[in-house]
Amino acid sequence: MAPVIQFKDVVKIYPLKSGDVTAINHISFSVEHGEFISIMGPSGSGKSTLLTMMGCLDTPTYGDIFISGIGVRDMNDTELTNLRRDRIGFIFQYFNLFPLLNVIENVNFPQMLKSQRQVDENKAIEKLRAVQLDERLYTHTPLELSGGQQQRVAIARALINDPDILLCDEPTGNLDSKTGASIMELMSELHRKGATIIVVTHDPNVAEYTDRTVRIVDGRIAS
Template sequence: MVPVIQFKDVVKIYPLKAGDVTALDHISFTVERGEFISIMGPSGSGKSTLLNMMGCLDTPTTGYIFISGIGVHDMSDVELTNLRRDRIGFIFQYFNLFPLLNIIENVSFPQMLKSQKQVDEKKAIEVLRAVQLEERFYTHTPLELSGGQQQRVAVARALINDPDILLCDEPTGNLDSKTGASIMELMTELHHKGATIIIVTHDPHIAEYSDRIIRIVDGRIAQ
């Protein structure tokens, strides 16, 4: 089976006036379909850069990245945009919801970008039910919800286009421990249904939910 993500000798260097910074230093690894992986490491180790590369939000200085066997380096900007929109779901620490849109509209937004037509509200309701958000909140705006409820909306938005991969950047970082555990139980349920999930976290308790931990130090995978 072709890996859902494959890195081959990936290097990322950021040129700065004070001197070049190597964020990723010859990284090679694979992610198989259906895996649940945590990426851990100290601040500045390259975790977020690695996640951005997986999500095709940034490109390597050298090396190759493949998504389901397709080389990212061969894609045009339009193809990369379509890949991110259709096959990758993003869940962020700060939710990144639109404050002036209600919950149904927030969840439907990626669907609207994909179809350029009227959205399927039934699908939005389906994924909101899947993340166990009560129906009475669907017409509310994000600021009328708690942090945990907003994160559930963010998860639902990431699921609306049936992505192959869920990339999560500290998804419980702004939540209390009880709410964070609830979100991680939801992630575990999605994983059991076949989702490929990759989480960047500094919290060892969060990492315990995953099947495998990738530890990164100074831009390299620690052995």
């Protein structure tokens, strides 16, 4: 079976007037199915660039990236959009929920984009139960929820299309330590059920939940 993510000699250069910036510098590594990985590094090290390329939100200047064996270099915008929608779930620090939609509607939104027709509301309920959100909150809007509750909704939304990969950008960075620990326990439970999870974090306490830590320094994987 092909790795769920594979980077082969990937370079990412951003051209700037003041001079080109090499954000990712000849990185090769792979993520296997079912792994739980943290990515750590100082500010400006390239870890966020690495995550955006894992999520097919950006493409390499040189080198190749494969998602579940599919090369992304030559994909057009529509193909990349479909790959992100169908195979990758995103979880962000600031939740990125729609403020005018209730919990069920927020979770169902990716399903609606995929089907372009009526969605299966029972599937949203299934995912919300999986993230242990109180059913009394399903008709509430995000502004009526705590930060931890919003993050649970965001995780359920990321799971709705049964992605191969969960990409998490500082998922506890906007939460207090107790709530953050609760979210990481939830991530660990999802991992035990077979999810492949990659977390970008600056917090060593978050990294302790993962099986492997990839450290990035100056755009390279530190040995």
